[in-house]
Amino acid sequence: MPLSPQVLRELERIVGAAGLIVSREGLLTYECDMHTFYKGAPEAVVLPESAAQVAEIVRLCRGERVPIVPRGSGTGLIGGAMAPAGGVMVSMTRMNRIVEIDFANRCATVQPGLINLWLSQATREGGYFFAPDPSSQMVSSIGGNASTNAGGPHCLKYGITVNHILGLEVVTGAGELVRLGGKTHERPGYDLTGVMVGAEGTLGLVTGVIVRLTHLPESVKTILASFSTIEDASETVSAIIRAGIIPAALEMLDEVVIRAIEEGIHAGYPKGAGAVLLIELDGPVAEIEAQAAPIEAICREHLALEIRVARSEAERALLWKGRKEAAGVFGRLTPNWLLQDAVVPRSKLPEIMRELQAIGARHRVVIANVFHAGDGNLHPLICYDDRVPGELERAKAANDDLLHACLRLGGSVTGEHGVGLDKCESLPLQFAEADLNFMARLRRAFDPDSIMNPGKLLPSHPACGEGFRPVARPLPAGTWI
Amino acid sequence: MAVSTPALHDALAELVGRPHVLRDPVTRSRSAVDGVMPGAVVRPGRVEEVSRVLVLCASERLAVVPRGAGTTQDLGNPPRRLDLVLDLGRLTAVREYVPEDMVATVETGLTLGGLAAHLAPHRQMLALDPPGGAARSVGGVLATHASGPLRFRYGTGRDLLLGARFVQADGTITWGGAKVVKSVTGYDVPKLLVGSLGTLGVLVEATLRLHPVPPATRSWQVALPSAGAARAFLAALLDCPLQPDRAALLDTTGLRRAGLAPNPFALLLSIGSVAEAVEEQGRALEALAGTHGGRATGIADAVWSGLGAAVDSPIRLRLAGEPRRLLDWMGEAQAVAGRLGAEAGLLAQPGHGVIQMAAWGSHEPRRVGGELVEPLRAAVEAEGGSLVVERAPADLKSVCDVWGTINSETLTIMKRIKTEFDPRSCLSPGRFVGGL
Numbered sequence: 001m002p003l004s005p006q007v008l009r010e011l012e013r014i015v016g017a018a019g020l021i022v023s024r025e026g027l028l029t030y031e032c033d034m035h036t037f038y039k040g041a042p043e044a045v046v047l048p049e050s051a052a053q054v055a056e057i058v059r060l061c062r063g064e065r066v067p068i069v070p071r072g073s074g075t076g077l078i079g080g081a082m083a084p085a086g087g088v089m090v091s092m093t094r095m096n097r098i099v100e101i102d103f104a105n106r107c108a109t110v111q112p113g114l115i116n117l118w119l120s121q122a123t124r125e126g127g128y129f130f131a132p133d134p135s136s137q138m139v140s141s142i143g144g145n146a147s148t149n150a151g152g153p154h155c156l157k158y159g160i161t162v163n164h165i166l167g168l169e170v171v172t173g174a175g176e177l178v179r180l181g182g183k184t185h186e187r188p189g190y191d192l193t194g195v196m197v198g199a200e201g202t203l204g205l206v207t208g209v210i211v212r213l214t215h216l217p218e219s220v221k222t223i224l225a226s227f228s229t230i231e232d233a234s235e236t237v238s239a240i241i242r243a244g245i246i247p248a249a250l251e252m253l254d255e256v257v258i259r260a261i262e263e264g265i266h267a268g269y270p271k272g273a274g275a276v277l278l279i280e281l282d283g284p285v286a287e288i289e290a291q292a293a294p295i296e297a298i299c300r301e302h303l304a305l306e307i308r309v310a311r312s313e314a315e316r317a318l319l320w321k322g323r324k325e326a327a328g329v330f331g332r333l334t335p336n337w338l339l340q341d342a343v344v345p346r347s348k349l350p351e352i353m354r355e356l357q358a359i360g361a362r363h364r365v366v367i368a369n370v371f372h373a374g375d376g377n378l379h380p381l382i383c384y385d386d387r388v389p390g391e392l393e394r395a396k397a398a399n400d401d402l403l404h405a406c407l408r409l410g411g412s413v414t415g416e417h418g419v420g421l422d423k424c425e426s427l428p429l430q431f432a433e434a435d436l437n438f439m440a441r442l443r444r445a446f447d448p449d450s451i452m453n454p455g456k457l458l459p460s461h462p463a464c465g466e467g468f469r470p471v472a473r474p475l476p477a478g479t480w481i
Numbered sequence: 482m483a484v485s486t487p488a489l490h491d492a493l494a495e496l497v498g499r500p501h502v503l504r505d506p507v508t509r510s511r512s513a514v515d516g517v518m519p520g521a522v523v524r525p526g527r528v529e530e531v532s533r534v535l536v537l538c539a540s541e542r543l544a545v546v547p548r549g550a551g552t553t554q555d556l557g558n559p560p561r562r563l564d565l566v567l568d569l570g571r572l573t574a575v576r577e578y579v580p581e582d583m584v585a586t587v588e589t590g591l592t593l594g595g596l597a598a599h600l601a602p603h604r605q606m607l608a609l610d611p612p613g614g615a616a617r618s619v620g621g622v623l624a625t626h627a628s629g630p631l632r633f634r635y636g637t638g639r640d641l642l643l644g645a646r647f648v649q650a651d652g653t654i655t656w657g658g659a660k661v662v663k664s665v666t667g668y669d670v671p672k673l674l675v676g677s678l679g680t681l682g683v684l685v686e687a688t689l690r691l692h693p694v695p696p697a698t699r700s701w702q703v704a705l706p707s708a709g710a711a712r713a714f715l716a717a718l719l720d721c722p723l724q725p726d727r728a729a730l731l732d733t734t735g736l737r738r739a740g741l742a743p744n745p746f747a748l749l750l751s752i753g754s755v756a757e758a759v760e761e762q763g764r765a766l767e768a769l770a771g772t773h774g775g776r777a778t779g780i781a782d783a784v785w786s787g788l789g790a791a792v793d794s795p796i797r798l799r800l801a802g803e804p805r806r807l808l809d810w811m812g813e814a815q816a817v818a819g820r821l822g823a824e825a826g827l828l829a830q831p832g833h834g835v836i837q838m839a840a841w842g843s844h845e846p847r848r849v850g851g852e853l854v855e856p857l858r859a860a861v862e863a864e865g866g867s868l869v870v871e872r873a874p875a876d877l878k879s880v881c882d883v884w885g886t887i888n889s890e891t892l893t894i895m896k897r898i899k900t901e902f903d904p905r906s907c908l909s910p911g912r913f914v915g916g917l
Contacts, residue, residue: 103720105805159640176890184867190676191639194639215720238581244605284758286761290754347582377663417665430659431666434656443668
């Protein structure tokens, strides 16, 4: 149902004409995130400039029962920042400032639209950085990182986004503007900050973030090891972790991805290798030197073809450029793809990689791999061409088989991308009805009218088991669902 | 139905076995919470038994307080009602442990010491070492959000709890989180449970992130002649690439109570890494200490497990302020205690701005409340911090709230959560913030 002229007038009053997009062409930009499979444009996009404006928008929408979809940079991969039920999209791109850098407390206060990498650039001189480093960090926003609890290569050592968030300013679905957490590291009461991080905008909108800053390591060593088979590389990963060494990052790329990266970016990865591991150690010089030796020995034991250590910052940057921009070269591999984000226990990596190859063969699809091997977080890219009849169906079948295999091994549906629209129907594979009910009820405590990013994160028909009560005030049929 | 009725006793006995329903005065009094005696202590032996007991409690509207090892049972406001203490001491199994995954799933009645013994042969550890550590239960440490010196590198239960099985007030066995080190599938329910003091559910199983035990570890005590020296040294330490894994800052009384040389201040640190790095960082640490008038000397590893003695007193406060203000708050705490004429010992978490303050001496509760707790709380709350009365006799709790002021919008959300999951307020009623 289109927004009423009155709602549009109110929105314009709140954010000004320059902060309101209602034209068809303008809205098209916002119809999907990076998961272009799912499309749904909002009826209006607003670009607020303050938390107070956001609170006004939420109260207005709540009164009118209009759904709200938050959006940061739109780099998500899950159909999260798009509007399947229409409504109002709140884009945070105009709230993109660093409010304060507080080195003495080792934290920074930022607006949600701030680009992740800008913060590390602004704090580098002072000797600090913001540790969460999703591959999208040049373009993704910290509010988006917080809302999806983003990961990244270096979260193997440093932890995921939630471990780096001290406080949030949010507007809940009930329209309350609240400050959760803060510069102090603990406070009495439930950890609402911890619940809000990763909630994908289904509980409220993040309007401010206090993040922890991490001291830059004394030194960094980046090692590239190549192997003839993905099995050897997988066994190497398990052996490194088994030896009690936790590198800063431990990434794997397979032959298909290496080839595409070399054609597109020329990162210097060895062509023809079956797999490469990108291993980074950071910390005190003596520590990384002492850890590098056993890592190289483990690589050799597992028949590494070549072990190369980056000799300069430029070499290191190039190796990482290949990894971080891998998604950009996917277009060279395939016209279309499905991307998984499932996780397996790290000891199961060799097993799941064998299974993955069998699944690819069984469904006659190419599966390319570039992923966070150290914590068992897979990113298989299942290639297909939607112009060829039957390919999409085969890709989907392979996708399902793979997800089931990961969960059979004790894994998780998503490690860092989130649930969004893409994976919400997979949650029952990992959670029982009672578990999903708990989450549905938790959602209601923040968003009593279910206006926040509806249809995302939880299955569309949350199981109505014991203890679950329907929303107190049901929406009239056909309003916007 | 009153808890004393034979019918209820029989019903409980049927659920957990007669030997595990204890109603003798000694057990009941030992399990009293802030002086409030339960009608019975129930000791379920399986998760399903916890569920059945809670179903019964829900239908009979009985108030339940869960208990782990019982070492921190005095945290919280006195319960509004108390019928049963649910003792989880029989739930001690290690359910899953694959060393290669560095993840373990354990029942929450298991003590930290018991878990450590299980992990030691694989040179792995759960990086949580709250004062009084080894005897405390995994569930209790998580439910109270307890932490110790290892927080400096590894964080708290909020960083280490990956997945949790818990029993809701209506008896529903529920799972949240994951058994792998990285998962963003659904809400992070474990975060909600850590520090919730058994008010939303009873934690029965925890899936925990483990860490390798460093190949080598050395510990130092850096004696510091003044607050100024302590402040400067701490700032320099935090702003350099040294990577200690444990850190604790104590004042004179804290040091003396912990059996250490009573300097004005001392920062205790340990560095765990490969042997070469420990040696190199140790040299750098000693040099850094020297430039700030400090003197670093080696201490035995055993010192760490004895730190709880620094703050083992009948009255203990927990102050959290901005990390940069740590020394200021330590000074303020000493000054306020001095005006009251109480002996105060301080044990702080550098880098996190958290201070545990112990007070000894016989003072009238109203004076402790009015002259120690309230002024310190008012000052730290004005700067966005908090002051929790971690431990106190019931008569002190009757004159001052344990948790302090919670901002009203936030409390409103917390109340909605509590009402959603425990509408009849059967789980630890009244013990948590805002009377939840």
